[in-house]
Amino acid sequence: MTLDDLRVFIAVCQAGSLSAVARSLSCSQSAVSQHVRRLEREIGLTLVERQPRGVAPTDAGAILYQAALGGLASLDAALRHLRELRDGDGGTVKVTTGGVTVRHFMPDAITAFRGRHPDAILDFRSAHSTGRCLELLHGGQADLAWITLGRPFPGVQQRPVIDLPWVLVVNAGDPLAARRVVEPEDLRSIRHIAHPPNSASRRRLEEEFVRLGCTPSQTVGVADWDTAVLLAELGVGHAVLPGLPRLALSPDGPVRAVPIPALSPITVGWAARQWNALSPLAAEFADLVAADQARFAADLAETPTGEDTSSR
Template sequence: MTLDDLRVFSVVCRAGSLSGAARELSCTQSAVSQHVKRLERELALSLLDRHTRGVVPTPAGHILHAAITEGLGSIDHALRRLEELARAEGGSVRVTTGATTVRHFMSAAVVDFRRRHPRASLEFQTETSSRGCYDALSAGGVDLAWVTLRPTDRAVEQRPVVEIPWALAVSVSDPLAGRDRVEPGDLQDARLIGLPRNSTSRLQLGAWLAEAGVRPVFDTSVADWDTAILLAELGLGVAVVPALPAWSGPGHPDLRLVPIPALPALAAGWAVRRWDALSPLAQAFAATVAHHCDRQTVRK
C-alpha cells in the first residue's frame, strides 16, 4: 500500500461515495476504486460497505480511517514546517474557528502579532461548529483551533484561555431589561433564540439548564452569537449568550445583557494536536491571543 492509497481512502470516507471522492480528487471513479481495492487486498479485509447511496466504512474501515486522519495530519503538519525551513521565510499560522471569534477574541492580537512578525502569514478557516474545528485539526489542515472547550475523545490537547459568564440578551423595552440578574428558573417556558442544536455552547447550555430543572423552548435558530444579539436587540426574542465586551457600551444602545450568575461560565481556548509539535510562530500567535484576552479580562 502507498500513502496515496491511504489519502484516497480517507477522502472516500469523508465524501461518502467513490464518485464524490473522484470529484474532490479530480480523477476517475475507477482510479479511486483501485486505491481502495489495493488496501483491501493488502489487509485481507473489507473496508467499505457499499449501498445504493454511497459507501460507509466497515468496523475495520473505521479503525483505518481514524489512524489515517491522525497519522497523515501529523505528516502534513511536519512537511509544512520543513517547507518553511527550506524557504527560510516567515512561515504561516493556520487557524480554524467560528465566524465571529476573530472579532471578539483576536482582533487586537492579530494586529500585535503582525507588528511583531511582519513576514508571517495568518490563514483563518471558518467552521460552523467546534466539531468542524476538531475535524480540521485532526485532518492536519490547520495548526490551531479556537473552540468552546469540552471533554473529547479526539487525540488533541486543549488549553483554556477565557471563561465567559452567561447573560440574557434583551431589548431595552423588555421587562427583564431593568433587572440586575436573571435566575435559571426565570427561563422556564421562555422562547429563546439559540445556536444550532449540535453546537457545543448550545449543548452545554441545555445540559446546565436541565440540571436546574428548566426546559426552555428554542423556537429561533441562528448560526452565530452576533446574529442572536442582533435579533434580541431588535426585540424579536431573547437569547442566552456569553457576556462578551463587544456587546456592551454605546455600540448597542437598545441592548441589555442581564447576568445569569447561577450558570457555570463557558470556557473557550485552544485545541492542538500536540503543543510541543507546534511551530514557534503558531506558539507565538496562541500566546499573543491569550495575552490580549487576559488584558481584556483585567479591563472588565
C-alpha cells in the same frame, strides 16, 4: 503500503465513491481501486464494501481511516513547518472557529501577529459548530481550532483559555434590563433566542436550564451570537449569551447585558492535534490570543457585578 495508498484510501472514505476520487485525481477508477486493493492485500482484511450508492468503509476500514487521517495530517503539518523553517519567516497558520468569534476574541492578537510577521498568512476557516471545528482540525485542514471546550475528541488536545459568565441581553426597555442580576425564576418567563443547532454553547446552556429547572420557551433560532444581540435589540426575544470580550453594550445603548450568576460559566479555548508539534508561528498566535483573553479576564474580575465593561 505507500503514502499515496493511504491518501487515496482516505479520499475514498470521505467521498464514498471511487469514481469521484478518480475524477478529483485525474486518473482512472481502476487506478483508485488498485491503491485500495494494495492496502487490503497487505493488511489481509476488506477495507471498503460496495453499497447501492458508492462505497463505504468496513469496520476494519473505519479503524484504518481514523488512524491514517490523524497520522497523515500530522505528517503534512510537519512537512509544511519544515518548509517554513527553510524559507524563513513566511508561512501559513490555519485557524478554524465559528463565524463571529474572530471579531470577539482575536482582533488585537491578529494585529499584533501581523505586525511581527508581515509575510505570514492567517487562514481562517469558519465552521458552524465545535464538532465541525474539531473534524477540520483532526483532518489536517487546520492547525488550531478555537472552540467551546467540553467533551474529549480522539487525536485532539484541548487547552482552556478563559471562562465566560452568562449574561442576559435584552432591549433597554425590558423590565429585566434594570436588574443587577437575573435569577433562575426569571429565566422561566423569557422569550429565549436559541443558539445555533448542534452548537456546544446550545448544548451546555440547555443542560444548565435543566439543572436549574428553568427551561424557557424558544421564540426563534439564530446562526450566531451577534444576530442574537440584534434580535434582542429589536425586542424579538431575550438572548442568553457568554459575556463576550467585545459584546460592546454601552450603558446608554439600546440593549443591556445583565449577569446570570446561577448559570455555570462556559469555557472556551484552543485545540490542536499536538501542542508540541505546532509550528512556531501557530504557537505564537495561540499565545497572543490567550494573553489578550487573560487581560480581559483580569478586567472582568475587577469589575463589580452588573457594571458595563464595553469601554475597557
